[in-house]
Amino acid sequence: MIEFRNVCQSFGNEVILNDVSFRIDHGETMIILGVSGSGKSTILKLILGLIAPDSGQILIDGRDIVPLKERELVAARRNIGMVFQEGALFDSLSVRENVGYRLFEEGRMDENEIEADVRRLLGFVGLEDAIDKMPAQLSGGMKRRVGIARAIAGTPQMVLYDEPTAGLDPITKRAILELMIKLRDIEGITSVFVTHDLHAASIMVNEYAVADKDGRVEFFSGMDSARASRNRFVMLQNGMFCFEGGYDELMQSTNPYVRKFIS
Numbered sequence: 001m002i003e004f005r006n007v008c009q010s011f012g013n014e015v016i017l018n019d020v021s022f023r024i025d026h027g028e029t030m031i032i033l034g035v036s037g038s039g040k041s042t043i044l045k046l047i048l049g050l051i052a053p054d055s056g057q058i059l060i061d062g063r064d065i066v067p068l069k070e071r072e073l074v075a076a077r078r079n080i081g082m083v084f085q086e087g088a089l090f091d092s093l094s095v096r097e098n099v100g101y102r103l104f105e106e107g108r109m110d111e112n113e114i115e116a117d118v119r120r121l122l123g124f125v126g127l128e129d130a131i132d133k134m135p136a137q138l139s140g141g142m143k144r145r146v147g148i149a150r151a152i153a154g155t156p157q158m159v160l161y162d163e164p165t166a167g168l169d170p171i172t173k174r175a176i177l178e179l180m181i182k183l184r185d186i187e188g189i190t191s192v193f194v195t196h197d198l199h200a201a202s203i204m205v206n207e208y209a210v211a212d213k214d215g216r217v218e219f220f221s222g223m224d225s226a227r228a229s230r231n232r233f234v235m236l237q238n239g240m241f242c243f244e245g246g247y248d249e250l251m252q253s254t255n256p257y258v259r260k261f262i263s
Contacts (some may be wrong), residue, residue, distance in 0.1 A: 003058065004020055006056040007021070016039040020239070035235070068126060078154060083160070089147065103153055130142065158191070160194075164193075181204065233246070
């Protein structure tokens with residue numbers, strides 16, 4: 001679904017990405033690790049077409065988005081949801097209006113259909129009772145959950161997460177991660193998870209969700225090899241990937257930069 005081919009990106013004299021290539025298939029999760037300023041969020045901006053690379057190709061569903069004009073990029077972004085670090089809600093809009101924003105803008109559903117979809121999405125993140133609240137009335141964790149509901153409005157096939165657990169208490173962080181796991185395992189969402197939180201990343205790749213016939217979701221630890229192969233880590237250093245592989249490989253890596261990050 002997402003492919004970078006020899007992508008280079010600089011800002012001034014600073015090289016952010018140097019000949020980076022990778023591919024993420026449908027239903028896979030890629031977790032991008034690295035220190036602040038290593039280029040993690042730049043990759044998300046490139047996927048969204050918010051910035052254009054200096055060189056290389058970026059394919060979304062097999063189509064190179066680099067040469068596209070803004071109108072064409074808007075259409076390409078319909079298949080992508082974005083969860084920002086602080087929720088990034090519109091302060092002047094209610095929770096209902098924030099979650100339904102994309103649906104109202106697209107104009108393909110009437111108000112009753114949008115209302116039903118917004119309530120369904122808020123039910124998914126456990127916040128249906130907050131539908132009439134304003135962002136200022138929400139806690140940080142609630143804002144992130146509303147942000148996830150907004151990101152999956154319109155049923156995108158991929159969701160990008162930019163530090164979604166940063167600054168949260170352990171209980172709220174767990175709730176956010178469970179939502180991400182549900183989207184991956186129950187909804188089949190392709191995910192790109194940018195983080196410097198190794199503990200959060202380890203939960204994401206070591207637990208999985210299963211829904212029973214009544215729709216009740218349970219979480220289990222210990223993925224089998226088939227599930228584990230759908231999740232991988234990459235780590236950025238000096239504009240290039242210094243590591244790419246699974247969780248066990250990450251923890252056993254002898255690369256000094258990786259060892260320092262893990263410790």
